Amino acid sequence: MSLRYDLHAHSTMSDGSLSPTELVEHALQQQVNVLALTDHDTTDGVAEALLAADVVGVNVVPGVEVSVTWNRRTIHVVGLNVDPENAELQQGLAGLRDFRDRRAEEIGRRLEKAGITGAHQAARKYAGGASIGRVHFARFLIEQGHAADMRTVFKHFLVKNKPGHVSGKWASLEQALGWIHRAGGQAVIAHPARYRLSATQLRRLIGEFMECGGEGLEVVSGGHSRNDCFAMAMHAQRSALLASCGSDYHGPENPWIELGRVEPFPPGCTPIWKSPRWRLYDSAQGGYPLQSNLERWPRG
Numbered sequence: 005m006s007l008r009y010d011l012h013a014h015s016t017m018s019d020g021s022l023s024p025t026e027l028v029e030h031a032l033q034q035q036v037n038v039l040a041l042t043d044h045d046t047t048d049g050v051a052e053a054l055l056a057a058d059v060v061g062v063n064v065v066p067g068v069e070v071s072v073t074w075n076r077r078t079i080h081v082v083g084l085n086v087d088p089e090n091a092e093l094q095q096g097l098a099g100l101r102d103f104r105d106r107r108a109e110e111i112g113r114r115l116e117k118a119g120i121t122g123a124h125q126a127a128r129k130y131a132g133g134a135s136i137g138r139v140h141f142a143r144f145l146i147e148q149g150h151a152a153d154m155r156t157v158f159k160h161f162l163v164k165n166k167p168g169h170v171s172g173k174w175a176s177l178e179q180a181l182g183w184i185h186r187a188g189g190q191a192v193i194a195h196p197a198r199y200r201l202s203a204t205q206l207r208r209l210i211g212e213f214m215e216c217g218g219e220g221l222e223v224v225s226g227g228h229s230r231n232d233c234f235a236m237a238m239h240a241q242r243s244a245l246l247a248s249c250g251s252d253y254h255g256p257e258n259p260w261i262e263l264g265r266v267e268p269f270p271p272g273c274t275p276i277w278k279s280p281r282w283r284l285y286d287s288a289q290g291g292y293p294l295q296s297n298l299e300r301w302p303r304g
Contacts, residue, residue: 007037009277010264011065012082012194012222012250015041016132017049018069019139021255024049027263028056028064036264038277038284040065040084040250042194044137045100047088063284068093069194070184071100071174074209077199078172081180081213082222082248084276085283086189093187096179101135103173108136110170111162115141118167120150138162139254154258181216190281192220192248196239197232210243220276224249224269226261237270247273 014020015027022030024041031039039062041053050066057064066088072079086093112124126144127136142157151157161168175183184191193213196206210221221240224233224247240247253263269275276282 007063008035008264009038009249009275010034010036010251010253010266011038011040011067011084011192011248011276012042012069012225013039013253013263014043014069014255015049015053017046017134018043019134019137019254021257024053025056027253028053028060028062030263031062032060034262034264036062038063038065039263040067040082042067042069042082042084042250044069044080045071045097045104045135047086047093047097048134050088065284067189068097068184070097070180071172072177072180073172073174074177074212075205077201078174079177079199079209080194081177081184081218082192082194082220082250083180083184083187083189084192084220084248085281086184086187088187090183090187093183096175096183100174104135104137107170107172108141111138111141111168114170115161115168120145120148120167123168138168141168177212177218178216181213181218185217190220190246190276190279191216191218192222192246192276193218194222194250195225195227195252196221196236197225197228206239210239210245214243214245218245219279220246220248222250223247223273224266226251226253226266228267230267233267234270237273241272246276246279248276 015024047068053064066086068083070081072081115123127140130140130143142154145151145157181191223236223240249266251263251266
């Protein structure tokens, strides 16, 4: 029997709307066999997700989505099968979360200047103790009637040259991949078609990513069209990168993206789970103690 994989999903530990436990339970409902929890710049939900997985029988892959600044753009790199207890990874992620907090304060100030009051306080409430992301501001703006949906919010408020835009100052590719690798993980460029890079720019990104030891490309993403998937498959094959897939699910309020609902890989792709370094949490065998992550995901 073939397994259904979704290797990119978010919980309330970053900007998702389901708790780690609820996300795992939803994965079961969606017949997802292997789920990676990849919250933005944090692994705080992994332990809860693993415990829930042991109850319901879903295989959970500890992951993270690291924010990167490359060529003055924000790029996301997914780390799969990372050891959440790795000190260097946690130190790096903590620095990114500190910047997220400072950015949130500045977004609030800029929206206030544009006549929208109370945005930072409301975003903090939506975050519920997690780092504040742009999605938390978007929920407030929708609630207040400034936009009808997430796409409209980002288009009119939170992107470059709009009132609530604040440029990111994130990790470098070298830093991000160093943290992932020293935590025993595999690095994947997340939703590459979303960045609207030219073919030359994407080849350059992939080249620098591979120079830093990057292994995978998210060929199939909830934000990719079918044509995007085929284009990214060609890039992966030309560069001998492993192919990953993920919905980039954030919650039921975004019905156009559903957990586990991803296109099949185009022909010629080598799935990342076929890599010799891939490890799988096996709930059917009783799981494993959380303190033995290093045995399941040894440092590479």
